[in-house]
Amino acid sequence: MMNTLASIFVVIGLFFMVVGALGLIRLPDFYTRVHASGKCDTMGEGMMLLGFILYEGTSLIAVKMFLLVLFIFITSPTAVHAIMNVAHTCGTEPWKIGDERR
Template structure:
């Protein structure tokens, strides 16, 4: 009974994680601006990867495999937002402007940030 409930819970969490991963990828493909793509990728990558690893940990039980999966989850939980922040900071430093409205013009890679004030 308990085994069956753990299996069902693992299936549900794996499905939710797969959903988040696919939704994040579609967002990275379809969003109009770099910063919106960054938002889609950064949020859903962390959520989806943690959910998938949690589903795998539920299947592994108490073993070395579960410990390794928890370590991978810890690394991803720390490094994924850090990498996202580093990419955003580098893009803003290089002068990539956010796409604010249709009238404000498109976000081009080489445009200077200082001309907006």
């Protein structure tokens, strides 16, 4: 039962990781790629770690993994924001409909 739940979480997380990488390839410019990478990767990582926690059961290792989830959910948006801020300051123009891909 617990293992089934864990594998569901792991598969959902894996799906989001793949979507993040695909978005990094498919989307037309830097700003939109950040959406795929920043959102889907954070979410996929969290889901996979939740699956591992369920697989591990109650132990100190599971608590450590939970701390890792918290750390990732705090720092990952910040790193994305830092990169985004740099691109904006350097004057990268956002892509609009009708422009060619960059």
